[in-house]
Structure formats: C-alpha cells, structure tokens
Amino acid sequence: MNNQRPRSPAACPAGFQGRYTVVSGDTMFLIARRMGIRMEDLIAANPHISDPNRISPGDVLCVPGQAAQQPAGEITLATTTSTVDTGLLDVLIPRFEEQTGYNVRVQAVGSGQALSMGSRGEADVLLTHSPETERPLVRNNTLTNYRLIMHNDFVIVGPREDPARIRGLNSAAEAFRRIARERAPFVSRGDYSGTHQKEIAIWELLGIVPGGDWYQQTKSGMAETLRTASNRRAYTLSDRGTYLAQRRNVNLDILVEGDRMLLNVYHVMQPNPQKFPQVNAGGGKAFVDFMVSPGTQRIIGEYGKDRYGQPLFIPDAGKSESEVTT
Numbered sequence: 424m425n426n427q428r429p430r431s432p433a434a435c436p437a438g439f440q441g442r443y444t445v446v447s448g449d450t451m452f453l454i455a456r457r458m459g460i461r462m463e464d465l466i467a468a469n470p471h472i473s474d475p476n477r478i479s480p481g482d483v484l485c486v487p488g489q490a491a492q493q494p495a496g497e498i499t500l501a502t503t504t505s506t507v508d509t510g511l512l513d514v515l516i517p518r519f520e521e522q523t524g525y526n527v528r529v530q531a532v533g534s535g536q537a538l539s540m541g542s543r544g545e546a547d548v549l550l551t552h553s554p555e556t557e558r559p560l561v562r563n564n565t566l567t568n569y570r571l572i573m574h575n576d577f578v579i580v581g582p583r584e585d586p587a588r589i590r591g592l593n594s595a596a597e598a599f600r601r602i603a604r605e606r607a608p609f610v611s612r613g614d615y616s617g618t619h620q621k622e623i624a625i626w627e628l629l630g631i632v633p634g635g636d637w638y639q640q641t642k643s644g645m646a647e648t649l650r651t652a653s654n655r656r657a658y659t660l661s662d663r664g665t666y667l668a669q670r671r672n673v674n675l676d677i678l679v680e681g682d683r684m685l686l687n688v689y690h691v692m693q694p695n696p697q698k699f700p701q702v703n704a705g706g707g708k709a710f711v712d713f714m715v716s717p718g719t720q721r722i723i724g725e726y727g728k729d730r731y732g733q734p735l736f737i738p739d740a741g742k743s744e745s746e747v748t749t
Contacts (some may be wrong), residue, residue: 578678599625
C-alpha cells in the first residue's frame with residue numbers, strides 16, 4: 424500500500440459486472456476470488472493500475488463480467504521449481520485433473536515464496552521442501568493437512584577440475600569451508616527457496632557470510648542456476664532430481680553427496696480454510712489426497728528410472744520424517 428491518491432478507470436470494458444473500491448487488506452488475488460473471476464482477467468480489465476501488486480484503499484477497479492469467470496473446479500498450486508524442472512508435475516497433474524475434474528494452475532516459485540502465498544491465502548494447496556519454514560506455519564494453524572510426500576537429497580556440484588578440492592568429502596560444511604577459503608566461484612539461487620535456505624544454513628553453521636567476486640546470486644530457479652554455474656565453471660548446491668534432469672545441459676559433476684545434512688524432504692499442505700475462506704478447500708484437499716495415494720506414490724517411486732537410471736524422488740507417504748534417510 425502507498426499514500427498516492429486513489430485511482431479510478433476512465434471507463435470499464437463492455438459487459439463488466441460493476442466497479443469495486445479497494446479496502447485495506449485487499450489484493451488482486453483476494454478480490455478476484457471474492458468476485459469469482461480469474462485474477463488475470465481482473466488485472467487485464469484495469470490497465471490504470473500500473474502495478475497489480477500495489478493497490479491502495481480507495482482505488483476503483485472494473486470487475487469483468489461472466490464471460491471471464493474462473494472455472495469453479497480450478498485450483499492454484501504454489502510449488503517449488505524443482506517439481507516443475509524435473510518434469511514430475513507434467514506426469515502427475517494431468518492424472519489428477521483426469522481423476523478429479525479439477526484444473527490446476529501451477530505457480531512454480533521458490534519454496535519461500537510459495538509458503539508466503541499460502542500464508543496469505545493466495546493458493547489452494549502447496550508443495551514445498553523447506554520443513555524449517557513450513558513447521559511454524561503449521562503450528563500456528565496458518566497451514567493445515569500437512570503431509571510428507573517424498574524426498575531426495577541435495578548435492579554439491581562443480582567443475583570437473585574442482586579447484587577447491589572438495590571431491591569425495593562426506594561433509595557439506597567442510598566443502599563450503601574450502602570453497603570460501605579458496606574463493607572459488609559459487610553460484611547461489613539467492614531466492615529464499617528451499618535450496619537457498621539449505622545453503623544459508625550451511626554458511627551459518629560455519630559462521631561465514633559469503634560475498635565478493637567469487638559469490639553470485641541468480642535470483643532464479645534451479646535449472647537456470649545450474650546453467651549459470653556451468654557457464655562460470657562454478658560450484659552450486661542443487662537438489663539431485665533437478666541436477667539429473669539437467670545433467671545433459673551442464674558441465675558439472677556431483678562432488679559431495681550423502682551427508683545427512685543434505686536430506687531434501689517434500690511436504691504437501693493447504694492454507695487453513697478457517698483463516699482463508701476464499702481458498703478452494705475441497706480442491707486443495709483433493710490434491711493432498713491424490714499426492715499421498717498409493718497410485719501416485721508408485722508413480723513418484725518410478726519417475727526417472729527409465730531416463731536417468733535412478734528415481735528422482737523417493738516416495739514417503741505414511742512415514743515419519745525420522746524414517747527418511749538419504
């Protein structure tokens with residue numbers, strides 16, 4: 424929100440339902456849900472709002488008509504980029520849509536951003552891999568129906584010549600220490616994703632604040648970060664699944680793996696409908712139920728074997744986190 428004067432449209436498109444005056448706490452997403460329309464259509468109908476992420480009390484919006492209504496069976500899934508970059512959701516979502524009749528709108532962002540969307544009720548279901556950030560939101564009932572889905576692990580990858588001499592180490596922390604000591608090029612996602620948060624945790628364990636010419640942040644997803652690291656002949660931290668899916672596109676080797684600290688666990692969850700009545704609670708629950716179902720778990724356990732010689736994820740529904748190992 425800001426202190427600018429309220430903005431009003433000069434005219435509204437033909438067939439619009441009416442005008443809406445923004446009140447404190449509104450977002451384009453919440454207004455669209457309240458009006459039963461797609462957020463994209465609401466934004467398109469209001470070109471006088473230059474930045475849809477910044478609306479203020481008193482702003483007047485045109486509300487599109489019935490022709491632009493959002494399908495009642497549509498849900499928004501906010502998810503980490505790795506589930507998209509690996510191709511897993513390309514297999515799972517069509518199956519979910521066929522079984523349930525819901526259409527899925529995927530918002531592939533870092534886990535931190537996905538969880539922020541969930542904490543504002545701006546998604547119907549979340550699939551993320553940042554347990555330390557997820558748990559407080561579950562404890563305070565912002566998120567509910569929290570279910571363990573699968574895991575893989577993080578790996579430290581880098582150029583074959585390995586200037587920091589980390590190949591074969593069994594400690595991720597020692598590998599990071601050597602990279603920092605040698606000021607060897609390192610590429611970080613820098614986007615508060617689950618991968619970035621794991622990287623931060625390792626630096627904090629060492630008491631190192633990375634920076635300088637040797638350290639670069641992409642503010643991008645894992646696939647783009649791997650390509651940047653490859654071009655710079657640099658090290659990076661990656662989830663194993665995305666690395667395997669991108670292996671043919673990059674010139675990077677797995678140098679450090681197997682440290683318990685590198686475990687990478689995925690959960691599915693819903694924003695609490697008692698706090699966020701605008702969410703599609705039925706659709707969110709249907710997606711959670713689908714992800715923990717035996718059929719979906721079998722698909723997850725097989726995914727990647729034919730192309731990469733190993734599964735990209737290990738199914739974990741019904742387990743406790745203490746039972747999950749790398």
